[in-house]
Amino acid sequence: MGELLSGVEESSKKAGRPIRVGMLGFGVVGSGAYRMLTDNRSAILRKVGTPIEIVKVGVRDQEKPRAVSQDLVTTDLNSIVDDPSIDVILELMGGLDLAGELVERALKNGKHVVTANKELIAKRGAKLVSLAATQGLDLHFEAAVGGGIPLIQPLKHQLAGNEVLKMMGILNGTTNYILTKMTQNHLGFEEALGEAQALGYAEADPSSDVDGFDVQFKLAILSSIAFGHEVLPEAIYRQGIREVAAQDIAYADMLGYVIKLLGIVDALEDGGIVARVHPALIPKAHPLASVSGVYNALWVRGDFVGDLMFSGRGAGSDATGSAVVGDLIDVCRNILLGGAGNTSTYDLPVKTRSIDEVTNAFYVRLIVLDKPMVLSKLATVFGQRGVSLSAMEMRVLDAEKQHGEIVFLVHPCLERDFQQAIEELRSAEFVLKVASWMRVQA
Amino acid sequence: MGELLSGVEESSKKAGRPIRVGMLGFGVVGSGAYRMLTDNRSAILRKVGTPIEIVKVGVRDQEKPRAVSQDLVTTDLNSIVDDPSIDVILELMGGLDLAGELVERALKNGKHVVTANKELIAKRGAKLVSLAATQGLDLHFEAAVGGGIPLIQPLKHQLAGNEVLKMMGILNGTTNYILTKMTQNHLGFEEALGEAQALGYAEADPSSDVDGFDVQFKLAILSSIAFGHEVLPEAIYRQGIREVAAQDIAYADMLGYVIKLLGIVDALEDGGIVARVHPALIPKAHPLASVSGVYNALWVRGDFVGDLMFSGRGAGSDATGSAVVGDLIDVCRNILLGGAGNTSTYDLPVKTRSIDEVTNAFYVRLIVLDKPMVLSKLATVFGQRGVSLSAMEMRVLDAEKQHGEIVFLVHPCLERDFQQAIEELRSAEFVLKVASWMRVQA
Numbered sequence: 001m002g003e004l005l006s007g008v009e010e011s012s013k014k015a016g017r018p019i020r021v022g023m024l025g026f027g028v029v030g031s032g033a034y035r036m037l038t039d040n041r042s043a044i045l046r047k048v049g050t051p052i053e054i055v056k057v058g059v060r061d062q063e064k065p066r067a068v069s070q071d072l073v074t075t076d077l078n079s080i081v082d083d084p085s086i087d088v089i090l091e092l093m094g095g096l097d098l099a100g101e102l103v104e105r106a107l108k109n110g111k112h113v114v115t116a117n118k119e120l121i122a123k124r125g126a127k128l129v130s131l132a133a134t135q136g137l138d139l140h141f142e143a144a145v146g147g148g149i150p151l152i153q154p155l156k157h158q159l160a161g162n163e164v165l166k167m168m169g170i171l172n173g174t175t176n177y178i179l180t181k182m183t184q185n186h187l188g189f190e191e192a193l194g195e196a197q198a199l200g201y202a203e204a205d206p207s208s209d210v211d212g213f214d215v216q217f218k219l220a221i222l223s224s225i226a227f228g229h230e231v232l233p234e235a236i237y238r239q240g241i242r243e244v245a246a247q248d249i250a251y252a253d254m255l256g257y258v259i260k261l262l263g264i265v266d267a268l269e270d271g272g273i274v275a276r277v278h279p280a281l282i283p284k285a286h287p288l289a290s291v292s293g294v295y296n297a298l299w300v301r302g303d304f305v306g307d308l309m310f311s312g313r314g315a316g317s318d319a320t321g322s323a324v325v326g327d328l329i330d331v332c333r334n335i336l337l338g339g340a341g342n343t344s345t346y347d348l349p350v351k352t353r354s355i356d357e358v359t360n361a362f363y364v365r366l367i368v369l370d371k372p373m374v375l376s377k378l379a380t381v382f383g384q385r386g387v388s389l390s391a392m393e394m395r396v397l398d399a400e401k402q403h404g405e406i407v408f409l410v411h412p413c414l415e416r417d418f419q420q421a422i423e424e425l426r427s428a429e430f431v432l433k434v435a436s437w438m439r440v441q442a
Numbered sequence: 443m444g445e446l447l448s449g450v451e452e453s454s455k456k457a458g459r460p461i462r463v464g465m466l467g468f469g470v471v472g473s474g475a476y477r478m479l480t481d482n483r484s485a486i487l488r489k490v491g492t493p494i495e496i497v498k499v500g501v502r503d504q505e506k507p508r509a510v511s512q513d514l515v516t517t518d519l520n521s522i523v524d525d526p527s528i529d530v531i532l533e534l535m536g537g538l539d540l541a542g543e544l545v546e547r548a549l550k551n552g553k554h555v556v557t558a559n560k561e562l563i564a565k566r567g568a569k570l571v572s573l574a575a576t577q578g579l580d581l582h583f584e585a586a587v588g589g590g591i592p593l594i595q596p597l598k599h600q601l602a603g604n605e606v607l608k609m610m611g612i613l614n615g616t617t618n619y620i621l622t623k624m625t626q627n628h629l630g631f632e633e634a635l636g637e638a639q640a641l642g643y644a645e646a647d648p649s650s651d652v653d654g655f656d657v658q659f660k661l662a663i664l665s666s667i668a669f670g671h672e673v674l675p676e677a678i679y680r681q682g683i684r685e686v687a688a689q690d691i692a693y694a695d696m697l698g699y700v701i702k703l704l705g706i707v708d709a710l711e712d713g714g715i716v717a718r719v720h721p722a723l724i725p726k727a728h729p730l731a732s733v734s735g736v737y738n739a740l741w742v743r744g745d746f747v748g749d750l751m752f753s754g755r756g757a758g759s760d761a762t763g764s765a766v767v768g769d770l771i772d773v774c775r776n777i778l779l780g781g782a783g784n785t786s787t788y789d790l791p792v793k794t795r796s797i798d799e800v801t802n803a804f805y806v807r808l809i810v811l812d813k814p815m816v817l818s819k820l821a822t823v824f825g826q827r828g829v830s831l832s833a834m835e836m837r838v839l840d841a842e843k844q845h846g847e848i849v850f851l852v853h854p855c856l857e858r859d860f861q862q863a864i865e866e867l868r869s870a871e872f873v874l875k876v877a878s879w880m881r882v883q884a
Contacts, residue, residue, distance in 0.1 A: 036746045039745075043605060136779075153596070158596075160771045161770075302590075302764065303482070304761065306758075310750070319746065322600075325603030326601060327600075337578075348488070
């Protein structure tokens with residue numbers, strides 16, 4: 001250690017024995033974290049006060065070439081979480097069951113854990129966080145949401161005095177890239193998806209991204225942290241972007257909006273919360289509207305802090321590796337200073353509620369039979385529920401058949417009332433098709 | 443405490459004795475912090491695990507009515523920092539010498555300190571941070587920069603593995619409000635300043651804001667944290683916004699830019715840094731360009747994390763109080779878990795360098811004698827230094843006298859070379875006046 005410290009002033013840092021780290025997984029995130037620990041070794045040493053040593057790397061395929069000494073690599077993952085000389089486990093392998101067992105075993109063995117595993121934390125976070133707290137250990141997962149953007153720790157620490165009133169996030173770079181391309185280059189969904197796949201931004205099976213599962217996991221984690229009770233992914237309403245049409249993006253643009261896939265959680269007045277994932281129109285002036293391409297962002301409204309936004313690269317080896325290393329540095333400081341176990345648990349009574357209880361404005365596009373009284377009938381369907389319409393656009397699709405397209409905005413109303421109105425429209429004789437509808441966020 | 447905890451599940455939280463807090467100052471920030479601690483008492487109790495009690499409030503004028511029990515109020519500030527029963531001091535009184543003495547005395551007395559005092563931390567942070575580290579105490583100052591926006595702790599923790607390559611911040615709400623008004627309503631500086639003063643956003647003596655001193659303090663703090671060595675305010679180049687003219691804002695707009703007062707720090711390739719405060723043109727598509735009114739933002743580029751931005755309300759009682767309470771909650775957790783003293787010290791060799799060494803593009807507006815060869819002469823002045831011009835705009839101011847105005851952009855060049863060229867222009871026979879020049883940030 002003397003050699004490693006040469007040239008670095010020790011000053012008042014408490015120096016100690018090296019911190020021994022075992023890695024599970026050496027893929028995109030693991031290799032990024034390892035590269036950062038290597039490239040920025042001396043600066044990290046200065047901040048931590050003692051060296052961080054990667055002593056074992058657990059992988060599936062021993063023979064695959066990797067940028068890490070073959071001596072460290074093993075396929076025996078249990079030997080890592082059971083190694084009594086290891087202080088910290090980096091779980092960067094992904095997946096649910098095996099990763100979950102290994103993390104649990106590591107915590108039970110007295111090891112701190114840093115993970116980037118959003119599915120694991122979304123589905124089993126409450127149990128694991130509680131186990132870590134009981135054990136007096138750190139369990140950090142900043143990398144699970146928003147790549148390198150600090151989100152989870154600021155919610156747990158700097159914003160801890162606030163009641164969170166609302167959060168809206170662009171939490172998936174793939175879908176944000178697709179929607180950005182659709183908007184800028186006037187592409188359809190399939191075309192933009194193809195481009196994203198060609199560039200490696202989207203998987204061959206894009207469902208996890210485009211159907212909103214990935215955002216559902218991330219929103220579950222953020223909501224659990226912000227509201228202090230377990231919000232499971234399946235309690236979150238989910239709608240992906242496959243149905244977003246080029247016409248909708250064009251109409252939204254005319255009306256002053258852009259379309260984004262958002263993860264949203266609202267605190268209701270009675271203390272309940274509603275979490276949901278869906279495409280939405282947001283005004284061009286909203287800070288989230290200018291978050292383009294693969295960038296991610298989280299917008300937060302707190303009762304004291306007001307409106308905040310955090311944005312940056314939400315994925316990628318380096319950015320996600322940065323979050324893992326940031327967590328690891330914190331764990332090391334806690335090991336040296338004795339302050340580990342500083343973990344928020346999710347122990348309040350669950351209070352997630354249905355999307356039916358949320359109030360939104362809506363965008364609607366209908367294909368109609370263009371006959372007298374259509375507008376009046378349309379207004380009546382919503383008017384019966386006390387809801388007004390605005391920003392009407394109409395165009396003739398087929399003059400002979402009298403087919404037309406109507407686009408309008410519905411003033412804020414309860415989801416439940418809106419859905420009833422849409423059902424009524426589906427069976428109205430003047431409506432040929434409810435071509436699309438989407439929520440509008442202020 | 444039993445009563446306070448009723449209805450809150452204790453779960454795995456370590457409960458302990460109440461944390462006793464003494465406040466120095468009960469003005470804008472102090473009253474905001476106190477209100478948050480009161481309004482959100484039960485949620486904060488749940489997160490900390492034990493009650494936070496404000497036991498003394500030190501003020502200058504005992505008789506002034508305040509939203510806090512008169513029994514707690516005292517004008518004897520030493521009696522607070524010397525009280526052996528107090529765990530944490532909130533220094534929210536501002537000013538340099540007295541506040542500095544009290545903070546130092548508190549730390550020497552073994553108390554943790556949370557402060558919002560940007561001048562104190564900018565000028566004496568290195569010494570105080572080092573004292574806190576030696577004492578094993580927390581000294582937190584998230585509220586000193588950017589109001590409620592988490593900036594300092596994310597730099598110290600989640601981004602700790604990165605080498606910071608560049609930071610650019612809109613760190614003063616008053617000047618951002620003035621520049622926003624000048625841009626949106628086509629006002630001159632004095633007019634916009636008057637509006638800001640009428641609304642209470644600017645002081646009667648606005649120098650601290652409009653001359654850039656406030657940003658200088660904040661940038662000194664951020665730079666010290668990011669680069670690990672003391673960056674004093676006086677080492678930071680400073681230029682305010684008094685010279686920004688309505689014409690410059692209009693020309694910038696034509697060229698695709700907005701003008702913002704920025705605090706900027708660049709890491710040079712050899713490890714040196716240059717910190718500077720000045721108005722600058724930034725492209726309308728840059729994330730900082732859309733940060734309007736009294737909002738603040740910090741844009742950070744790290745070697746691994748890439749580009750991040752944090753934005754929100756940079757001032758005000760509630761937002762700044764939120765940052766103070768966030769810090770206080772962290773201190774309390776550290777007291778309970780034994781992990782205090784987790785402080786980055788500024789102990790690397792100082793390496794701040796002159797603005798002369800930075801490369802920027804520039805905007806220039808000249809009043810010239812509109813005669814043949816003017817453009818050629820102009821291009822020659824810069825061309826001799828290997829620098830090209832672009833985006834030329836010209837208009838005749840007085841056809842009879844042959845007075846004209848020329849606006850152009852200078853391609854990126856060293857500050858030193860640009861300043862030499864400007865000096866040469868000042869004495870050129872065809873130049874009547876160098877009306878303005880400003881740096882352009884990419």
